[in-house]
Amino acid sequence: MDGFDPGHICNHSDHQGRYAYGRQPNVAYWNLYCLAQALAPLIDDQELTLQVLEGYKTLFPRYLGDAMRAKLGLVGDLAPESEREADWTLVEDVMQLMAAEKVDFTVFWRQLSRAVLQQSTAPALTDAGWSAVTDLVLDRSRLLAWLARYTERAGQRHFAAMGEHMLRTNPKFVLRNHLAETAIRQAQAGDFSEIDTLYNLLKSPFDEHPGMQAYADLPPDWAGQLEISCSS
Known part of the structure; x- marks a missing residue:
């Protein structure tokens, strides 16, 4: 996937879009359920099998949230659940903007990393200061509004160190x-x-x-x- 699209279908034979990008969490659960059915005769404990499966519904969102927080550079603290939920809202909002404009997924995160690296501890939210990112979209004001929320969430973090971490999290090269x-x-x-x-x-x-x-x-x-x- 280049331009971000939650409905992106990778396989040309997936006519119903079962494995579309946005459906990956649910279809992964379905695959695990099928695996559990195949292993059930060996496990011989249906309740335990279902218990393990249900754990996926709790663990997957948490690990995905942590992975996306890392892409934003929001690491290094044990955030309470309320902050995790707020961070996920940040993720959802920027991904909705990316989807609306089909922004290149890899380029966006890499450019955001570079822009954060170049900010001071009190970044100026001007179009020029974030041009490496805002140049990727048409709706600059919407992205700048999101960046205001993002930098507020970052608080007093050292932006240079934060950007360095992001550059080690968001790859420059992928197998397109x-x-x-x-x-x-x-x-x-x-x-x-x-x-x-x-x-x-x-x-x-x-x-x-x-x-x-x-x-x-x-x-x-x-x-x-x-x-x-x-x-x-």
């Missing part, structure tokens, strides 16, 4: 479909250099890798036509 497609085509022609390049980049996706910016840029238009299958 068009990069894989190009590497596959060249490999089929006997040239494995692109596969070697991607392999080296993805071994350390959080590093800058000077001279490799093209592999982190927005995808070309033709990338939107790519579909993959289970055997891709």
Whole structure:
């Protein structure tokens, strides 16, 4: 997924969108339920099996919330449940904005990390101060309003340290479909250099890798036509 879309369907044969991005938590639970059914004769304790399954409903949202808080740099404290809920609202709101404008998922989080790194302990909420992020959207005022809430939540954190952590959490390089497609085509022609390049980049996706910016840029238009299958 490049432009963020909760309804994104990765597999071309998933006509009903069961495995769409936004449905991943529920379909993961369904898969675990099927696994539990297969193991039930070996476990021989239906109540225990159901108890373990129900634990997923509690643990998954918490771990997902912690992962998204880490993407925002909100780590290093044992936040009470009320703050976790407020942080999740921050996540939901910015993802709704990203979805409305199909903002590139990887680029957004990386640019946000860079912007935080460059802020002082009392960041000025001006368009210029956050241009690396606001340039990604059309509705700048909506994003600036969100950034005001975000920086208020960050409080007195040292923004440089916070940004450094975010740069180690939000990768610069991911295996985008068009990069894989190009590497596959060249490999089929006997040239494995692109596969070697991607392999080296993805071994350390959080590093800058000077001279490799093209592999982190927005995808070309033709990338939107790519579909993959289970055997891709």
